[in-house]
Structure formats: C-alpha cells, structure tokens
Amino acid sequence: MGWNRKVLRVDLTAGTCKEEPLNMQWAQDYLGSRGLATKYLVSEIDPKVDPLSADNKMIMATGPLTGTMASTGGRYTVVTKGPLTGAIACSNSGGFFGAEMKFAGWDMIIFEGKSPKPVxxxxxxxxxxxxxxxxxxxxxxxxxxxxxxxxxQDPLVRVSSIGVAGENQVLFACVVNDLHRAAGRSGVGAVMGSKNLKAVALRGTKGVSGIKDFRAFMKATTDAKKVLADNAVTGQGLPTYGTQVLMNVINEMGALPTRNHRDVQFEDAGKISAEAMAEKRPSDGKSQLVTNAACFGCTIACGRISEIDKGHFTVKNSPKYWGASGGLEYEAAWALGAANGVGDLEALQYANMICNEQGMDPISFGATVGAVMELYDMGVITKDILGIEAPFGSAEALAKMVEMTAMGEGFGKEIGQGSKRLCTKFGHPELSMSVKGQEFPAYDSRGIQGMGLTYATSNRGACHLRSYTVASEVLGIPVKTDPLTTEGKPELVKAFQDATAVFDSAGICVFTSFAWTLADVQPQLDAACEGEWTMDKLNEVGERIWNMERMFNNAAGFTAKDDNLPPRLTTEPAKVGPAKGLVNGLATMLPEYYRIRGWTPEGEPTTETTARLGL
Amino acid sequence: MSAQLKMKIAFKLFASLTDYLPADRKGNRLELEVDEGTTVADLIRRYNVPEKSAHLVLVNGVFIPPSERIRHRLQAGDELAIWPPIAGG
Incomplete structure (x- = not known):
C-alpha cells in the first residue's frame, strides 16, 4: 500500500485530535506528501484566506516511500498557504521526523484553527x-x-518545532526538525506560530507495513541504491563536498548573484566555498567541516557538520556555539555570503547556526540583508534607522542583523518581513530580488537562462527546488544544454517541474534525481503502492499536481503579471563573465511555456487541460 | 626549428582534483606559461588528471564538451577550470 491510510486531524481551537481515513482516490491521483497534502489543503481552505489567520490550515505529510527502505525515504512536507508570498507554500525536509510519523501509523497531520495558548x-x-x-x-x-x-524521558522522540522567529511570525520562519533540518521556505514556521503550535513530537514503533509486493520492493530499492552508489555525483561528489562545491562553479560561470544581484561574480567566492570549508584554518589548525551526514534512509549523505572557529568574534564569548553543528549548504552560504558581499566563512557559519537555532530560512534572510545593504549604500537606510553600519561586505553587520531578526529586536522586525515588504516600505520595490515575494536562491538568471523561467513560474515564489534546470544547464544532467540561450528552456522547465512534483510527492529527496530518472522511481512506487504505477501515470500525476498548485494561486489572486522577474534581471545586463551583456530572456520563454502547459496567454489552464488532468 | 611562442594562462582544479596541483600551490589556481596552441586536453594530460575525473571543464566560464577538449586551443589570458563529477542545489 505504501500509505498507512490514516490522517490525524488536530483542531487547535477545540483542542481535539481525531483520526480519519485517508482519501484513497486522492492518493491514486496525487500520490502523497506534496501532492496529496496540497489536494487536502486546496479542498479545505478559501484561497483568499489570510495565511496567518485561524482559517488557514497547515499539513505535515509523508509520502508512500517515507519510512521505507527506499534510499532517501525520510522526507516529509509542510503544506499551507504561505505568508511570505500569499501563494501555495510547500516546504520539504529530511532528517528523521518524517519516517517517525510513518512509524507511528499516520500519513499526515492536518492542523486547523488556532490554540488559545501555546501547545x-x-x-x-x-x-x-x-x-x-x-x-x-x-x-x-x-x-x-x-x-x-x-x-x-525518551531520546528517540523526533521533534519539529519553531523557534522565536516562528513565534514572532517572521515571514520566512521555518519549521526545524532534528536540530539542523528544516522545512525552510515560504514562512511555514510563521503559520505554525500564528496557531500557537510550538512543536510536534512523534514516537512511532510500528515500522512500515502494507508494502504491496515486498519482494519486488526489495529488488527495486536495492537496484535503485546501486544506481546512486555507482553514479559519480551521488556516490562520490555529493558526500565528499556537499552542495557547497557549486560556489566556485557558479562563480566561474558568472552566475553567482553578488551584492543584491548588482554583480554576477564574487571576488571572495573561493573563501566561502566547499574547498575553503575543508581547508585547515590558520587560527586553530582545524577545518570548519567536520564530517558529512545523512538523513533517514539516505545512501548519498550530502549533509555538512561543521565546527566554527571558537576564537571568531561572533562566538568567542558564546561557548554554546562551539560544538559541531549543521554546516553550510550552498544556498545558505551564497545568501549569507555573496548576496551581501561577505567573504568571512566563520561569520556565515554563525549566521547559519542562528537560522537553525531560531528557525529562519537563510536564503530569504540573507537575500533580504542584501537588499538592506544596497539601500544603506544608497543612503536610503541610514545608521540612525538601522542602529548599526551596514555596508556590503560587513560580517559584523550580518552577525548583528541575524541576531536582531531572529529575536525580533529593533530593525530586525523590518528584515523579518522579507525584502519585498521592506523595499516597498523604503520606496524601492524594484530592489527586492524576489518573485511573488519570495527571494531568489543562488543562481543568476542572466547567466543561467532557464532559471529565470523557473523562478518566474514557480508556484511557491522564486525557488530552485521546483525545477532545477541548473542540473542540465550547468552540470549536464540528464543532458547538457547551453545556459546562455532561451531555446528549448520552456520544455526543459516544464519537464523538471512535473518530474520534481513526483519525487517530492513520493517522500524521497530530489537529490536522487542527479542519478535517478522517474524510470528508477517507478518500480519502487509500483511495488510499494496499490494500483498500477506506470510511467504514464507518474507523468500525469506530476503535471496534475503542478496545475492544481497553479489553480490555487490563480484563485488566490495571482495572474500572469506575477510570473515576472525584478527589472534588474531583465534590463541590467551582466557586467562580466560568459553572460556579459545578457539579460534574462523571460519575455521570449514565457508565452511558449504557457502554450506547452496548455494554458491561456493569461496563464490560466484551459478547460481542455483541466479536463485532461481531471482537475 | 623556430622558438615556440609562449603565453600565460590560469589553470584551476577544484574539489578532489586539487590534489593534482603541485604541493606548493596556493588555493586552486596556478598561473602557467604554456606554448601557443596548447589545448585543454594537453593540460589535463600534463597534470595527470584522469579523463573521467575531468568532468566539468570550463574555459572562461564556458563549458567545453569532452569531444572538443582535444582541439580547443587556449588563448593568452584564458582561465581553464576543471571539476570532478559534482552537484549541488
């Protein structure tokens, strides 16, 4: 079966917990996790609901492969209407919490209402x-x-919680599990905080039962693990260097957004790279990177565990940060570093730890700091307003701002609103490097053209995890395409979007897709889940999920005008590197994307498309 | 035989390939003086980088497909950067 067939519905207003059966027809149509939880959400809430009101709901969901022997089968998803964007929010996390939910016998937990007091x-x-x-x-x-x-009195309880940032409804607050893993983007932690829900603690001892054909499942998962082990990227590259190895690659390509996207190359990229993390520090003779780490069931192990330099100014009087802790991943290192012009690796690790400790998305936080530094550079935000000096490149300012934002102090309250609201308030909305209110991740779409379309059309606002065309445009996975052209990118983006929806909904990590295609996932799902899970069905499920999310956003008030990029990326050419002279060609790609999606020129799925997908 | 003309280029090896740089390297970058006409494949061979490990090859940030490495001649001032199979996200 794959599924436990059980949903836990928690009414926070009434203080009740009730069991109900999982809608198995929906499971056939939307698979699990991202897809299935979104189906529940869009069926139960008004798309125009205030995300931070009691009428919004929040769902924590597993997929059919979560908790099983499938490699990386530890993922769970937090689905809600996002307060940062007003769009669908769906944030996915590893660690061990998701598997524990499955072991306790549940597929998902739906939270509704608002508790009168913290619970x-x-x-x-x-x-x-x-x-x-x-x-x-x-x-x-x-x-x-x-x-x-x-x-x-149980060290094996698995906990997901919000920190002070979530309590204060920082609009990019996340939900943190297992200390260093997070459902990170779109402010799902602020929704949890708005409901007075501090944490979810799970203990499950039932294991996973009901696999449809366990012999076939053992074979399919074993075969698929061999594919991961034999692949040079998932077998060696990711475990050894982690995602951070991209820092020098993307910089070399002239696609590393620097100083709030003013520049596309960062002169100190090498100082904040994977190679730098592995190098011994002159101060104490140790490298920042201690070891790699894996989430539940993962045979890749890309995670970073790091130790900060105890003598660094950020922590020299704070021993609690001296131990091994979650280390820098590429997106975080970029947002805390290059986006602000900060080349101090230890300061980035400090800011990263505070984000984990108090539950904030380091991408949106770091990118918002980049906007603050640009406004400071322009004289729009002054030391009097901010309380500190904040020029580009200041590690001291970064460290102070992460503390202020996490604890809701002073100007930190403004930063906690994200760059769109902050830049609008100070009269420069064009300086928010975001789409639908969510800040960009670490790829400049002037140098990687497909990512411009990815960001503009992402259902949860700017995001790399909805269609990682970097795999093709930079790394040659599954085939190499030219990052500097728009040709073929609409098809590429659609294919990545639909396939990623299936990976996410299965309960596995999207990093498997560096080695796996859907053809590697299909036998695992088919052996685990009742029904026939063919490639055709999986492709259709992925496309159905994408369109369902789009239709929710349209009903929430988004239009084709919101499938847009900040003017900097479409009017200010890259100054150096291979993309020198180029802007992003979104206007060329978008109409073709709508056409192959089966959408009207206004970005609405046509009646033929909705009928074909059963929406 | 006429004297071979020389030119300066930068050669960069990243991630696990760093080990193929000379021990006295600083960071990931070497400045080299090479013969005019030197190809990408020439330098990969000269530093004993195994062919299958030279996965991602960029010259001035632009990808050089494996089939073109043998005939892609470097120009003065070029930056050649090479990575093993890697990914991120």
Missing amino acids: YLFVENDKAELRDAGHLWGKSCWDTEETIKHEL
Whole structure:
C-alpha cells in the first residue's frame, strides 16, 4: 500500500485530535506528501484566506516511500498557504521526523484553527494529544527539542518545532526538525506560530507495513541504491563536498548573484566555498567541516557538520556555539555570503547556526540583508534607522542583523518581513530580488537562462527546488544544454517541474534525481503502492499536481503579471563573465511555456487541460 | 626549428582534483606559461588528471564538451577550470 491510510486531524481551537481515513482516490491521483497534502489543503481552505489567520490550515505529510527502505525515504512536507508570498507554500525536509510519523501509523497531520495558548502535539503511535507549551514559548528550536526529549524521558522522540522567529511570525520562519533540518521556505514556521503550535513530537514503533509486493520492493530499492552508489555525483561528489562545491562553479560561470544581484561574480567566492570549508584554518589548525551526514534512509549523505572557529568574534564569548553543528549548504552560504558581499566563512557559519537555532530560512534572510545593504549604500537606510553600519561586505553587520531578526529586536522586525515588504516600505520595490515575494536562491538568471523561467513560474515564489534546470544547464544532467540561450528552456522547465512534483510527492529527496530518472522511481512506487504505477501515470500525476498548485494561486489572486522577474534581471545586463551583456530572456520563454502547459496567454489552464488532468 | 611562442594562462582544479596541483600551490589556481596552441586536453594530460575525473571543464566560464577538449586551443589570458563529477542545489 505504501500509505498507512490514516490522517490525524488536530483542531487547535477545540483542542481535539481525531483520526480519519485517508482519501484513497486522492492518493491514486496525487500520490502523497506534496501532492496529496496540497489536494487536502486546496479542498479545505478559501484561497483568499489570510495565511496567518485561524482559517488557514497547515499539513505535515509523508509520502508512500517515507519510512521505507527506499534510499532517501525520510522526507516529509509542510503544506499551507504561505505568508511570505500569499501563494501555495510547500516546504520539504529530511532528517528523521518524517519516517517517525510513518512509524507511528499516520500519513499526515492536518492542523486547523488556532490554540488559545501555546501547545505542542505529542503523538505516540495511535495516541495523540495536545500538551501545554507555555514553558517552551520563547525557547529556540534546539532548546525546545532538548526539553521535550527530557520531559518525555525518551531520546528517540523526533521533534519539529519553531523557534522565536516562528513565534514572532517572521515571514520566512521555518519549521526545524532534528536540530539542523528544516522545512525552510515560504514562512511555514510563521503559520505554525500564528496557531500557537510550538512543536510536534512523534514516537512511532510500528515500522512500515502494507508494502504491496515486498519482494519486488526489495529488488527495486536495492537496484535503485546501486544506481546512486555507482553514479559519480551521488556516490562520490555529493558526500565528499556537499552542495557547497557549486560556489566556485557558479562563480566561474558568472552566475553567482553578488551584492543584491548588482554583480554576477564574487571576488571572495573561493573563501566561502566547499574547498575553503575543508581547508585547515590558520587560527586553530582545524577545518570548519567536520564530517558529512545523512538523513533517514539516505545512501548519498550530502549533509555538512561543521565546527566554527571558537576564537571568531561572533562566538568567542558564546561557548554554546562551539560544538559541531549543521554546516553550510550552498544556498545558505551564497545568501549569507555573496548576496551581501561577505567573504568571512566563520561569520556565515554563525549566521547559519542562528537560522537553525531560531528557525529562519537563510536564503530569504540573507537575500533580504542584501537588499538592506544596497539601500544603506544608497543612503536610503541610514545608521540612525538601522542602529548599526551596514555596508556590503560587513560580517559584523550580518552577525548583528541575524541576531536582531531572529529575536525580533529593533530593525530586525523590518528584515523579518522579507525584502519585498521592506523595499516597498523604503520606496524601492524594484530592489527586492524576489518573485511573488519570495527571494531568489543562488543562481543568476542572466547567466543561467532557464532559471529565470523557473523562478518566474514557480508556484511557491522564486525557488530552485521546483525545477532545477541548473542540473542540465550547468552540470549536464540528464543532458547538457547551453545556459546562455532561451531555446528549448520552456520544455526543459516544464519537464523538471512535473518530474520534481513526483519525487517530492513520493517522500524521497530530489537529490536522487542527479542519478535517478522517474524510470528508477517507478518500480519502487509500483511495488510499494496499490494500483498500477506506470510511467504514464507518474507523468500525469506530476503535471496534475503542478496545475492544481497553479489553480490555487490563480484563485488566490495571482495572474500572469506575477510570473515576472525584478527589472534588474531583465534590463541590467551582466557586467562580466560568459553572460556579459545578457539579460534574462523571460519575455521570449514565457508565452511558449504557457502554450506547452496548455494554458491561456493569461496563464490560466484551459478547460481542455483541466479536463485532461481531471482537475 | 623556430622558438615556440609562449603565453600565460590560469589553470584551476577544484574539489578532489586539487590534489593534482603541485604541493606548493596556493588555493586552486596556478598561473602557467604554456606554448601557443596548447589545448585543454594537453593540460589535463600534463597534470595527470584522469579523463573521467575531468568532468566539468570550463574555459572562461564556458563549458567545453569532452569531444572538443582535444582541439580547443587556449588563448593568452584564458582561465581553464576543471571539476570532478559534482552537484549541488
């Protein structure tokens, strides 16, 4: 079956927890996790609901492969209407929390309403109850997890929680599990905070049962693991250097957004790269990188565990940050570093730790700091307003701003609104490097053209995890395409978008797709899940999920005008590198994208498209 | 035989390929004086980088497909950068 067939519905207003059967027809149509939880959400909420009101709902969901022997089968998803964007929000996390939900016998947990006081949900197999969290309110994610484990006297409880940022409804607050993993983007943590829900603690001892054909499943998962192990990227590249190895690659290509996208190359990229993390520091003779790490069931192990330099100005008086902790991934290192012109690797690790500790998305936080530094450089935001000096490149300013934002102090409250609201407030909306209110990740779309279309059409605002055409345009996976042309990119983006929706909905990590295609996932799903899971069906499910998300956004008030990029990327050419003289060719790509999607020129799925997909 | 003309280029090896640079290297970059007409494949061979490890090859940030490495002649001032199979995201 793959699914447990059980949904836990938690009414936070009434304080009740009820079991209900999973809609198995929807499971056939939307698979699980991202797809299935989104189907529940869009069926239950008004698309125009205020994301931070009691009428919004938040769903934590597993996929049919979550908790199984499938490699990377530990993912879970947080789905809600996002407060940063007003669009569908769907953030996906690894670690061990997702598998634990499956082991406790549940496929998903739907949270509705708003608790009158801080609570946390405790689930132990079939038993589910809301508990007082008054003593946890004001605590970090790290302290919350430790306190819950201590009071339950069970170190194996898995916890997802919000930190102070989520409590304060920072619009890019995330939900952190297992200390260093996060459902990171779109402000899902702010929704959790708005509901007075501090944490979810799970303990499951049932394992996974009901695999449709366990012999076929063992074979399919074993075969697929061999593909990952034999592939040079997933077998060697990612475990050794992690995602951070991209820093020098993307810089070399002239596609590393620098100083709020003013520049496309960062002179200190080498100092904040994977190679720098592995090099011994002169100060203490140790490298920042301690080891790699894996999430539940993962045979890639791309995660970074790092130790900051104890003598660095950010932590020399704070021993609690001296131990090994979650290390820099590429997107975080870019946003905290190149986006602000900061080339101090230790300062980036400090800011990254604060983001993990208090539950903030380092991409949106770092990119918003980039906008603040540009406004400071222009004299629009002054030291009097900010409380500190904040020129591009200031590690001191970065460190101070991460503390202020995490704890909701001073100007940190403005940063916590994200770059779109902040730049609009200070009269320069064009300086927010975002789409639909969500900040860009680490690829400049002047140098990687397909990413411009990816960002403009992403259903959750600017994001690389909805269609990672970097794989093709930079890395040659599955085939190499020219990053500097728009030709063929609409087809490429659509193919990546639909396939990624399936990977996400299965409960596995999208990083498997560096080695796997859907043809490697299909036998695993077909052996695990009831029904026939053919390639045709998977392709259709992916396309259906994409269109469902789009239709929710359209109903929420988004139009084709929102499939856009900031003017900097479409009018200010790259100054150096291979893309010198180029802007992003979105206007060329978008009409063709709508056409192959089966959408009208206004970006609405046609009746033929909705009928074909059963929407 | 006329004297071979020389030119300056930069040669960069990243990630695990760094080990193929001389021990006295600084960072990932070497400045080299090479014969005019030197190809990408010449330098890959000269530094004993295994062919299958030279996965991502960029000259001035532009991708050079494997089939063109043998005939792609470097120009003065070029930056040749090479990575093993890697990914990110």
